[in-house]
Amino acid sequence: MTEAWGPDDDEPRPHSGPVRVRVPSKVNLHLGVGPLRADGYHELNTVYHAIGIFDEITARHGDTLTLTMEGEGTGELALDETNLIMRAARALAARARVPAYARLHLRKSIPLAGGLAGGSADAAATLVACDMLWGLGMSREDLAEVGAELGSDVPFMLFGGTALGTGHGETVSPILARPTTWHWVVAIADGGLSTPAVYRELDSLRAGSWPPPALGSADQLMAALRQRDAEVLGAVLGNDLQPAALTLRPQLGEVLKAGHDAGAITGIVSGSGPTCVFLAADAGHAQRVAAGLEAAGVCRAVVTARGPQPGARVI
Numbered sequence: 001m002t003e004a005w006g007p008d009d010d011e012p013r014p015h016s017g018p019v020r021v022r023v024p025s026k027v028n029l030h031l032g033v034g035p036l037r038a039d040g041y042h043e044l045n046t047v048y049h050a051i052g053i054f055d056e057i058t059a060r061h062g063d064t065l066t067l068t069m070e071g072e073g074t075g076e077l078a079l080d081e082t083n084l085i086m087r088a089a090r091a092l093a094a095r096a097r098v099p100a101y102a103r104l105h106l107r108k109s110i111p112l113a114g115g116l117a118g119g120s121a122d123a124a125a126t127l128v129a130c131d132m133l134w135g136l137g138m139s140r141e142d143l144a145e146v147g148a149e150l151g152s153d154v155p156f157m158l159f160g161g162t163a164l165g166t167g168h169g170e171t172v173s174p175i176l177a178r179p180t181t182w183h184w185v186v187a188i189a190d191g192g193l194s195t196p197a198v199y200r201e202l203d204s205l206r207a208g209s210w211p212p213p214a215l216g217s218a219d220q221l222m223a224a225l226r227q228r229d230a231e232v233l234g235a236v237l238g239n240d241l242q243p244a245a246l247t248l249r250p251q252l253g254e255v256l257k258a259g260h261d262a263g264a265i266t267g268i269v270s271g272s273g274p275t276c277v278f279l280a281a282d283a284g285h286a287q288r289v290a291a292g293l294e295a296a297g298v299c300r301a302v303v304t305a306r307g308p309q310p311g312a313r314v315i
């Protein structure tokens with residue numbers, strides 16, 4: 001006999017914990033920045049691409065909300081209520097009307113303020129981890145709605161892959177292309193760059209007498225992705241924020257030159273920088289470019305990474 005009011009097997013239930021979630025980082029293969037809007041954001045036309053430098057969030061049950069961390073940037077990141085991870089957990093709890101009780105732990109590899117969406121990645125991972133820990137059973141679309149309030153890149157970090165971003169970046173549509181692995185060499189700088197400061201710098205460059213040329217739509221980039229040829233893709237990578245990042249951090253010019261000298265197909269500043277990413281033809285080529293860049297001694301660390309990668313997911 002079945003119990004009339006027993007638990008429904010389809011109902012999501014709280015997880016006993018711990019829940020571990022891995023989240024990649026991102027580069028923008030195309031970052032077209034439109035005008036400044038009244039709400040303080042710029043209209044974007046961007047192609048996001050998730051790459052294999054990962055952070056990990058572990059969520060356990062607790063009787064309050066706490067956060068600890070280890071790894072890249074330990075000590076520089078505030079672990080208080082201003083932290084995007086804490087804000088993500090609180091926003092999800094408020095939306096689901098549950099208490100925001102969890103012990104969260106961050107294992108960080110994505111550099112802080114690096115232009116790789118590390119903060120947004122951690123927020124996305126927190127949403128996925130707490131959703132499972134608390135048994136909310138929310139869809140990715142619902143989580144993305146909560147995430148869009150936290151940071152422009154959070155929805156993309158939930159979906160991953162390669163996707164078109166519009167609005168201020170929060171509206172994401174997947175780009176359907178035959179699966180291709182792209183090989184990247186990532187040059188990590190000493191210290192970060194503030195995203196709002198880079199956008200402000202772009203506005204002031206555009207208001208000057210020699211405004212940098214603006215990128216057009218992302219159509220060419222999407223056509224290049226379909227050709228599955230790294231030389232073709234390399235020819236159309238572009239980032240409107242690059243001149244602003246280079247103005248604020250002129251040394252990035254040396255990093256881009258060193259990558260070129262090391263034989264990369266092409267290199268660009270990632271997002272608002274200061275990380276630079278270089279496209280390679282295959283894994284072996286990426287290793288050689290990485291070795292050349294390392295030898296040039298122009299950045300703090302060099303790593304290779306593959307894309308695309310899935311978004312935040314339970315492991």
Ligand code: C5P
Pocket residue numbers: 040041042043044150151152153167168169195196199
């Ligand atoms: O959304 P997110 O928190 O990543 O944005 C940080 C800041 O970057 C914004 O407050 C804004 O100054 C700038 N930004 C922008 N236009 C965008 C995205 C971010 O001006 N599309």
